[in-house]
Every structure is written in C-alpha cells, then in structure tokens.
Amino acid sequence: MTTFYDQKDLEEDLSRVGCPDEDLDFEYLFEYEPPCSDVAGGGQDDPSLGSHKASEPVFPLEDASSYSHKACRPSFADQHPEVLAEYENQEARSYLESTRPIGLALSPRIEITPSREHYSHGRESLQNHQLNISPRPTLTVPGYENLAYREPQCLSPASSNSSTSWQSENYSPWASPCVSPSSGQNPGDLCPRLQNIHTGSPRTSPGTSPGTGVAEDGCLGPRSPSSRPGSRSTSPQGKRTYDMYRNPALIPGHRSRSPSPHGGREHPGAQYTHGGLADATNGFGSGQPGLVPTKIVKTANHLYTLYPENHAEGNYLVSSDQDIKTKAAEPFFVIPQIWPKPLVSSICSIPVASLPPLEWPIPRRTDQYELRIEVQPKPHHRAHYETEGSRGAVKAPTGGHPVVQLHGYRGKEPLGLQIFIGTADERILKPHAFYQVHRITGKTVTTTSFEKIIHGTKVLEIPLEPKNHMKAIIDCVGILKLRNADIELRKGETDVGRKNTRVRLVFRVHVPQPGEQHVSLQVASHPIECSQRSAHELPMVEKQDMDHCSVLGGQQMILTGQNFSSDSKVVFMEKTQDGQQIWEMEASVDKDKSQPNMLFVEVPAYRDTSVCQSVKVNFCVINGKRKRSQPQHFTFTPLAVPSIKSEPLDEFEADHMGFVIPQILGLSSHSYYHNQRGVLYPENNMASCQRLSSSLPNPDARFQQQSPAIVYSRAGKSVGGSPGLYQPAGGMIPDPHCSVLVHTGCPAQPVGAGQHPSIIQFSPTNHQLVRAGDPQAPQQESPQIIYSDGYSPQATLTPSPTPPQAHAAAAQVQNYPTVIQQQPYLQKVQEKAHSPPGMGQMEAPGDGQRRVTVKEENLDQAYLDDDPTPRPYLKSPDLLGARLAREEEKVWRSSSTGANGTDRIG
DNA sequence: AGGTGTTCTAGTCCCTTAAAG
DNA sequence: TTCTTTAAGGGACTAGAACAC
Numbered sequence: 012m013t014t015f016y017d018q019k020d021l022e023e024d025l026s027r028v029g030c031p032d033e034d035l036d037f038e039y040l041f042e043y044e045p046p047c048s049d050v051a052g053g054g055q056d057d058p059s060l061g062s063h064k065a066s067e068p069v070f071p072l073e074d075a076s077s078y079s080h081k082a083c084r085p086s087f088a089d090q091h092p093e094v095l096a097e098y099e100n101q102e103a104r105s106y107l108e109s110t111r112p113i114g115l116a117l118s119p120r121i122e123i124t125p126s127r128e129h130y131s132h133g134r135e136s137l138q139n140h141q142l143n144i145s146p147r148p149t150l151t152v153p154g155y156e157n158l159a160y161r162e163p164q165c166l167s168p169a170s171s172n173s174s175t176s177w178q179s180e181n182y183s184p185w186a187s188p189c190v191s192p193s194s195g196q197n198p199g200d201l202c203p204r205l206q207n208i209h210t211g212s213p214r215t216s217p218g219t220s221p222g223t224g225v226a227e228d229g230c231l232g233p234r235s236p237s238s239r240p241g242s243r244s245t246s247p248q249g250k251r252t253y254d255m256y257r258n259p260a261l262i263p264g265h266r267s268r269s270p271s272p273h274g275g276r277e278h279p280g281a282q283y284t285h286g287g288l289a290d291a292t293n294g295f296g297s298g299q300p301g302l303v304p305t306k307i308v309k310t311a312n313h314l315y316t317l318y319p320e321n322h323a324e325g326n327y328l329v330s331s332d333q334d335i336k337t338k339a340a341e342p343f344f345v346i347p348q349i350w351p352k353p354l355v356s357s358i359c360s361i362p363v364a365s366l367p368p369l370e371w372p373i374p375r376r377t378d379q380y381e382l383r384i385e386v387q388p389k390p391h392h393r394a395h396y397e398t399e400g401s402r403g404a405v406k407a408p409t410g411g412h413p414v415v416q417l418h419g420y421r422g423k424e425p426l427g428l429q430i431f432i433g434t435a436d437e438r439i440l441k442p443h444a445f446y447q448v449h450r451i452t453g454k455t456v457t458t459t460s461f462e463k464i465i466h467g468t469k470v471l472e473i474p475l476e477p478k479n480h481m482k483a484i485i486d487c488v489g490i491l492k493l494r495n496a497d498i499e500l501r502k503g504e505t506d507v508g509r510k511n512t513r514v515r516l517v518f519r520v521h522v523p524q525p526g527e528q529h530v531s532l533q534v535a536s537h538p539i540e541c542s543q544r545s546a547h548e549l550p551m552v553e554k555q556d557m558d559h560c561s562v563l564g565g566q567q568m569i570l571t572g573q574n575f576s577s578d579s580k581v582v583f584m585e586k587t588q589d590g591q592q593i594w595e596m597e598a599s600v601d602k603d604k605s606q607p608n609m610l611f612v613e614v615p616a617y618r619d620t621s622v623c624q625s626v627k628v629n630f631c632v633i634n635g636k637r638k639r640s641q642p643q644h645f646t647f648t649p650l651a652v653p654s655i656k657s658e659p660l661d662e663f664e665a666d667h668m669g670f671v672i673p674q675i676l677g678l679s680s681h682s683y684y685h686n687q688r689g690v691l692y693p694e695n696n697m698a699s700c701q702r703l704s705s706s707l708p709n710p711d712a713r714f715q716q717q718s719p720a721i722v723y724s725r726a727g728k729s730v731g732g733s734p735g736l737y738q739p740a741g742g743m744i745p746d747p748h749c750s751v752l753v754h755t756g757c758p759a760q761p762v763g764a765g766q767h768p769s770i771i772q773f774s775p776t777n778h779q780l781v782r783a784g785d786p787q788a789p790q791q792e793s794p795q796i797i798y799s800d801g802y803s804p805q806a807t808l809t810p811s812p813t814p815p816q817a818h819a820a821a822a823q824v825q826n827y828p829t830v831i832q833q834q835p836y837l838q839k840v841q842e843k844a845h846s847p848p849g850m851g852q853m854e855a856p857g858d859g860q861r862r863v864t865v866k867e868e869n870l871d872q873a874y875l876d877d878d879p880t881p882r883p884y885l886k887s888p889d890l891l892g893a894r895l896a897r898e899e900e901k902v903w904r905s906s907s908t909g910a911n912g913t914d915r916i917g
Numbered sequence: 918a919g920g921t922g923t924t925c926t927a928g929t930c931c932c933t934t935a936a937a938g
Numbered sequence: 939t940t941c942t943t944t945a946a947g948g949g950a951c952t953a954g955a956a957c958a959c
Contacts, residue, residue: 393947398929403946453945455936495927509926509955543949544926 370441373533379419382532386414394492394541404451417481425476435513435538442468445508449489460487512542550574550632550640559646564616581612583630594618617647
C-alpha cells in the first residue's frame with residue numbers, strides 16, 4: 012500500500028490512534044523527492060509517487076525499518092501497528108532498496124541535498140518537510156550500522172561558504188523550539204528559520220523577498236511568539252537563566268558538563284552518530300548534539316559524493332560531483348544539500364580519530380616547535396547570526412588580520428593549521444557551544460581554507476607552508492553565532508548562551524613525526540568579545556603594563572584597551588574561592604593622562620599589607636552601571652618577597668596548559684589553579700607522554716625539558732581492535748620519578764562491550780598499575796583517577812575511554828573514592844630543592860612559558876595559594892562539584908604541604 | 918515573597934558603503 | 939560609465955529576561 016501523508020492526514024492518523032504529538036518519536040522517516048521531477052519547475056507528475064506532484068505538500072513516508080534496523084522504526088509502531096502499516100510505503104521502500112548502498116563498502120556515495128529548489132517551491136511543502144522530520148531520526152546504512160548521519164544543527168551554508176545567500180536553508184528542527192516534541196507546539200508549525208528562507212541577498216529580509224516571506228503571511232513559528240517573526244526565540248524547556256549559567260545546579264535535571272575529551276558537545280544521543288561518517292560529510296552532524304538529518308531526498312541537482320578514504324579510521328574524502336547523471340545508477344545516499352562546495356578534503360592527512368579531541372589541552376610549544384600567534388585578533392568582533400550575512404573576518408587591531416606561525420618546523424611538507432572557536436571563560440578551553448568558526452572567502456581573502464567538522468565542532472584548516480615560513484595570515488575566519496535557544500536545547504548542554512559572548516580563536520597544528528606519530532600544538536588567542544553592544548559600550552582591557560606590585564600599591568599601571576572614558580573607574584576586588592567578594596577598592600585614575608584607549612591607574616594598597624604571601628585579585632574598568640570590563644588579574648606581593656620568580660603569564664595560555672588534570676583526569680579546579688605558576692603535575696603528566704618517546708636515560712634530562720607535548724601515535728590494531736587509539740609514542744619506558752599519563756582512547760571510537768574505559772595514570776615507582784573505575788560499578792563507564800605508585804607496561808594496551816565516557820567520568824569522579832597520592836614529580840621537585848647550590852633551583856618541566864624557579868620553602872604553598880581567583884570548579888557542579896574539590900584540596904594539602912608550609916609565590 | 922517598572926540582551930532587520938561583475 | 943549584485947558592517951528595533959526597588 013502506498014500512503015501519502017500531508018500534515019493534516021498525519022495529524023489525523025496520529026490522533027486516531029491516540030498518539031499525541033509529543034509522542035511522536037519516529038526514529039527516521041525517509042522522504043523522497045521524485046527522482047525525475049523538475050522540482051524547480053513546479054513539479055511534474057512523478058510515477059514513483061503516484062499522481063502527486065513533486066511540489067505538492069504530499070510525500071510518502073517511509074519507515075526505515077525496511078532497512079531492518081530497529082532504530083529506523085517509528086518508536087510507537089509497536090503500540091500502533093496500524094499506523095505503522097500505513098507507513099509501509101512499498102514504492103518508497105522499493106526505491107530505498109534500489110538505492111541501498113550495497114556496494115558501500117567499496118565506494119559509498121553520499122549525496123548532499125536537497126536542492127535549494129526543493130526548498131524554494133513553497134512554504135507548504137516546507138511545512139510538510141518540517142513535519143516529516145521526526146525527532147531524533149537515524150539513518151543507518153546497511154552494512155554500516157555503526158555509522159549514522161546526523162544533520163548539522165548549527166552549520167549554515169553561510170558558515171561553510173561565504174556566499175551566504177543560501178544561509179537560511181539551514182535549520183535545526185530538533186534544536187528548535189518550534190519542532191521540539193516537548194515544546195507542545197503543533198508539529199505543523201514551521202521553524203522560523205526554515206520559514207525564513209529566501210534566496211536573495213542575505214541581507215534581504217523575508218519581507219522583501221518575494222515568495223519567501225513568512226512575516227507577511229502571518230504564519231508564525233512558535234519560535235517567534237512575537238508579532239515580529241523570527242525576532243527572539245524562546246526555549247520550550249524554559250530558558251535557562253544567567254544564574255543557571257553561573258550555577259548549573261539550578262538547572263532542573265542538570266547534568267554536569269564534565270570535561271571529558273569529548274566535552275559537552277557530545278551528548279548522550281551519541282547513538283545517533285558516528286564520528287566517521289559524520290566527519291566524513293565534513294562532519295555535519297558528527298557529534299553535534301541534537302543534530303538530525305533533515306531527510307533523505309533524492310534530487311537531480313548537485314551531488315556530493317563521499318568516498319571512504321579509510322573507513323576504519325573514520326576518514327573520508329568528500330568531493331563535489333556535478334555529473335550526477337553518469338553515476339546515477341550507482342547507489343548513493345542523498346543528504347541535504349545545504350552544505351555547498353567546501354566539502355573538501357583536509358590538509359591534515361592525519362585521521363581525525365588519531366587526533367586529540369578539541370577539548371583536550373595541548374601545549375603550544377615543545378622543545379622543537381612552537382605555535383605562536385604573532386598578531387592577535389581584535390578584542391571585539393561582532394559575530395553574525397545565521398540569519399545575517401557574514402560580518403567579515405576577524406581582524407587584527409592594526410587593521411590587518413591575525414597571524415599565526417609555527418616555529419621550529421624544518422619539514423618540506425605543508426601542514427594544516429586548524430582553527431576553531433573556543434571558550435574564553437575561566438574554565439577549560441573547549442570548543443564554544445554558541446559560536447562556530449565561519450569560513451570567509453572572496454577576493455579579500457588570501458588564505459586558502461578548508462572546512463571540516465571534528466567531533467561536532469567546525470574547524471577551518473589552512474595551510475602552513477614552509478615557503479611562507481610556516482606563517483599564516485588568518486584572514487578567512489569569521490565567527491558565526493548560534494542561537495542560544497538552539498544550543499541550549501541540546502541534550503547535555505548545560506551552558507547558557509546569555510552573556511556567554513566571549514570566545515577565543517584556537518589554533519592547532521599536528522606535526523608529523525616518524526612512525527606515524529605526530530606532535531600536536533595548540534595556541535589560543537586573546538578573548539574576543541562577540542556581542543554587538545559591547546563593542547561600543549563595554550570597556551575592554553587589552554593590555555596592562557604590570558600585573559603585580561607590592562601590597563602597598565602606589566605604582567602606576569597603564570591599561571591599554573578600548574572604550575575607556577573620562578568617567579572610567581578602575582576597581583580592584585578580591586573574592587573568596589566561593590565567589591564571595593571580600594574586598595573592593597577603587598583605584599585612582601589619572602584623568603588628565605587617560606585617553607579613550609589608555610588609562611593611567613594608581614594601584615591601591617591591598618587591604619592587608621601584612622600578608623606574607625602573594626595575593627591574586629582582580630580589577631576591572633567600569634564605565635557605568637553594568638558596563639564593566641572583564642576582570643583582569645593582578646597580584647599583590649607581600650613586602651618580604653620570597654625568592655620565587657616567575658615570568659609573566661599569559662593567563663589564557665596558563666589556563667590552557669593547566670587544565671590537563673581537570674579535563675583529562677577529572678580533577679577539580681585545584682589542579683588548574685595550583686599549576687598556574689608552573690609547578691604542574693598535570694603538565695608533568697602530559698609531558699610524560701612525550702618523555703616516553705624521548706626516552707630518558709638520564710633522569711635529570713627530563714627536568715630540562717621545557718615543554719610538554721602530546722605525542723599521539725596511531726595505535727596498532729592490537730589494542731582492542733580499535734583503530735586510532737591513542738597511545739603514547741615510543742615505548743613505555745617507566746620513568747621512576749615521573750607520573751605517566753597513558754592515554755589510549757579514540758574519541759570517535761566507541762568502546763566495545765567488555766572494554767572498560769579508563770584513563771590511567773601510572774606512577775612507576777612501585778611497578779603496580781592502578782587504574783580507574785570499578786568495572787562492576789554502576790558507573791563503570793567512568794574512569795577513575797588514580798594517582799598511584801604503580802606501573803604496568805601492559806597498561807599501554809588497556810582500552811581507554813571514549814571521550815563521552817571520559818567526559819562523564821570526570822563528572823562522576825566524586826562518586827568514587829578518589830585516591831590521590833603524592834606525585835612522584837613533586838618528590839622530585841623536593842629532591843631538587845634539597846640539592847646543592849646550583850641545583851637548588853629547578854626549572855619546572857612542562858612549560859617553557861612558565862619557567863619557575865622555586866625555593867624549597869616556597870614550594871608547597873605554590874600548589875595551594877597560587878591562584879586565589881574565584882574557582883569556578885568549586886562552584887560549578889558543571890565540572891566536578893565542590894565536594895570533590897574540597898576532598899581534593901585536602902588531599903593536595905596533605906600531599907603537597909609540609910607541616911609548616913607557609914610558602915609564597917612572588 | 919511577590920509585584921512592578923526599568924534596564925539589558927539576543928536576535929533580527931534596515932540601511933549604507935564598497936567592491937566586483 | 940552605469941547598473942546590479944554581494945559582502946561587510948553599523949545601527950536600531952523588539953520581546954523577553956534580568957535587575958532594581
């Protein structure tokens with residue numbers, strides 16, 4: 012039986028069987044456009060679709076169970092077989108079968124569609140399209156059941172092609188309130204973004220685009236409750252408030268967004284996706300929480316084919332193929348054509364599965380290489396929405412563009428510099444949920460760029476060529492703002508977009524090493540404020556000529572920035588760990604000297620000049636009510652300055668470098684804060700990865716190693732049969748003093764049954780492996796953080812967590828008895844501290860940026876009072892929770908302080 | 918604690934300018 | 939040269955959230 016449904020029919024049927032809208036849970040419905048129809052031409056009769064014209068709001072619904080995959084069946088089919096029966100569209104199924112990619116294993120082809128014409132031929136049709144897109148559909152390719160395709164939620168053509176006239180075709184039905192089943196909205200209501208389709212200029216409003224307007228016909232999507240369509244969106248689940256953002260615990264049903272390698276971007280709906288195929292389609296849908304395919308439509312227009320370059324590695328090449336006719340006989344999948352041509356191969360030949368997840372902290376330099384931002388971007392850049400046209404590339408303050416250079420590379424081959432938009436708050440640097448990098452092209456752009464999606468995050472890749480001294484001018488990077496409501500609706504997303512408008516450009520490069528290894532380097536730019544208003548009103552400090560002075564104050568500090576005024580105030584403040592402000596003092600501003608971009612400030616005295624240790628405080632520039640800059644860091648040093656010297660920090664680099672433990676091993680903020688000044692366990696851990704490869708016959712040699720690098724190698728298939736597992740490069744040479752982070756795990760690789768995920772840290776002293784997690788525990792997927800004096804060479808082969816699992820693990824660490832023992836590295840430090848003169852000072856390994864000379868008596872406190880900045884982790888269950896933090900603090904104190912540790916950092 | 922008015926923010930739209938075809 | 943198209947970007951409007959009282 013062939014059944015065609017339009018919206019009304021479907022609603023009636025659902026009503027008849029007692030299936031309310033909100034029960035709709037189709038896993039997937041296929042929709043077919045008549046293969047031979049001229050959609051743009053208004054529709055010819057299509058024999059495969061009976062008498063219905065292609066352009067009519069009538070379509071066959073195909074239960075993808077014809078693919079013999081349960082995930083493709085309407086979930087209520089079991090309860091309502093009569094409905095299912097009506098969905099048994101034999102013709103459609105037949106067509107599906109005919110296009111079933113039996114030969115996919117050899118050369119699958121995936122077509123990206125639907126054509127713009129498909130979307131252009133009428134709102135009603137669009138409505139039906141929208142109706143058909145059921146929540147959380149899944150496409151499972153026979154023979155590739157472990158692969159799934161999901162539509163990108165946030166990636167508009169505008170962001171994938173500078174020709175943005177087609178941008179509104181992109182929509183995120185599942186993330187959109189208007190179609191969310193939980194929204195209680197009429198499923199026939201159109202998502203405004205979908206409604207707001209126009210083919211004219213991106214700046215052309217719907218009202219000015221003939222035949223495309225939604226506003227004029229009054230057909231309002233539920234997203235836009237206002238009389239002004241598309242004005243503001245609301246969340247059907249209720250908007251999260253700013254307080255919720257600041258304290259995710261306030262969010263009903265809040266789940267911690269723990270810092271796993273996969274980050275919060277990979278939500279539990281991961282069963283719908285697979286990094287491989289998704290990444291292959293330039294990642295559209297890969298790991299994008301809440302992303303679903305629009306539909307599978309056969310169209311006669313553009314064709315993008317996707318060839319598995321290395322399927323096992325999740326690596327695909329995607330190419331545009333206009334010559335559909337010559338290949339039409341071959342099986343292919345048709346996927347929305349909303350992503351135009353930048354579907355290209357990547358410069359970086361390393362499979363995504365072999366690369367560290369974007370959430371991972373990666374150093375910016377090693378002994379050999381350094382990735383450096385030679386020209387920082389401007390601190391303000393107004394991001395554009397999908398509904399807008401591009402607002403251009405991020406620029407440098409001087410008017411040019413940011414410049415990034417890789418130093419130390421001597422190879423002949425160009426490398427790919429990856430760029431993505433990262434967060435800029437005090438937490439872990441990770442891909443920003445509310446912003447995506449936007450590729451700019453055009454004559455003004457001199458840099459070739461490629462787009463790809465890595466674990467749900469859009470990444471631009473531009474070549475770093477030896478002939479250009481491995482320097483790249485970043486003139487092709489714009490910033491796309493995703494709508495808060497869309498992102499907040501993602502399952503697992505705990506951040507809110509409101510006031511979450513600062514980003515950083517993150518640059519990453521993977522330098523190949525012998526033996527299929529590669530060294531990954533990453534550097535993040537200064538924060539960029541992306542909101543419109545702030546660019547004109549909020550003061551922003553870009554530079555301060557000093558970052559510390561005596562507790563007596565009195566020194567003049569010159570602030571360079573923007574939007575300063577004669578009325579600008581500079582206020583110093585101190586907060587406790589739980590965020591409570593305990594001190595505030597307005598500094599004196601020399602108004603005579605001050606300029607719109609420069610303030611001359613006299614540092615006030617600290618509230619307690621008798622302190623015996625350094626105190627970190629913040630200050631900000633205030634232009635008036637609610638117009639204050641982001642807090643800047645400042646350190647008051649005690650009058651008796653201890654003999655600890657440290658080089659100035661780039662806080663954000665420090666953030667970056669210091670987050671190894673919280674992010675990977677699940678430790679709390681303390682790890683971060685304690686390592687800000689360079690005596691860094693986490694780095695040590697991470698550095699050990701490299702040390703393993705560099706071999707350390709001389710124990711002292713490792714202390715001269717300035718910078719850790721993560722050396723990833725594509726693990727052999729001996730590891731659980733999973734390709735792309737991370738393994739430390741080189742052999743596991745136990746270092747008797749260094750803890751070793753063994754990270755084996757493939758972010759895109761699901762852990763198979765029986766594999767027990769874990770992130771393991773080894774400490775080889777006692778030759779005993781302690782690994783995380785109790786396999787029998789309910790949260791067995793969560794790795795445990797273990798600091799132990801144990802080591803086992805076999806551990807290098809231990810399967811380790813997939814990022815989501817690790818992610819979850821980090822959040823669940825508090826559920827486990829955490830065992831943290833003294834770090835061998837600390838022991839080493841202390842040993843060094845006891846060394847004879849000349850040996851008494853050591854250079855902390857791990858980060859050449861932050862060489863720190865430490866005196867013995869100052870060592871302990873360095874871990875404890877290094878950073879009095881408000882500790883977000885303490886407040887935020889989003890990561891680990893205060894309880895764990897407290898426990899950790901105890902442990903850290905007990906492990907790293909002496910009995911009378913009153914150490915200082917100056 | 919709840920109500921009310923004000924302020925702020927997010928998202929969208931309008932408009933201008935410049936460059937290119 | 940003129941017109942059209944498009945990208946870029948500044949500005950502003952509005953609903954609703956946040957804040958202040």
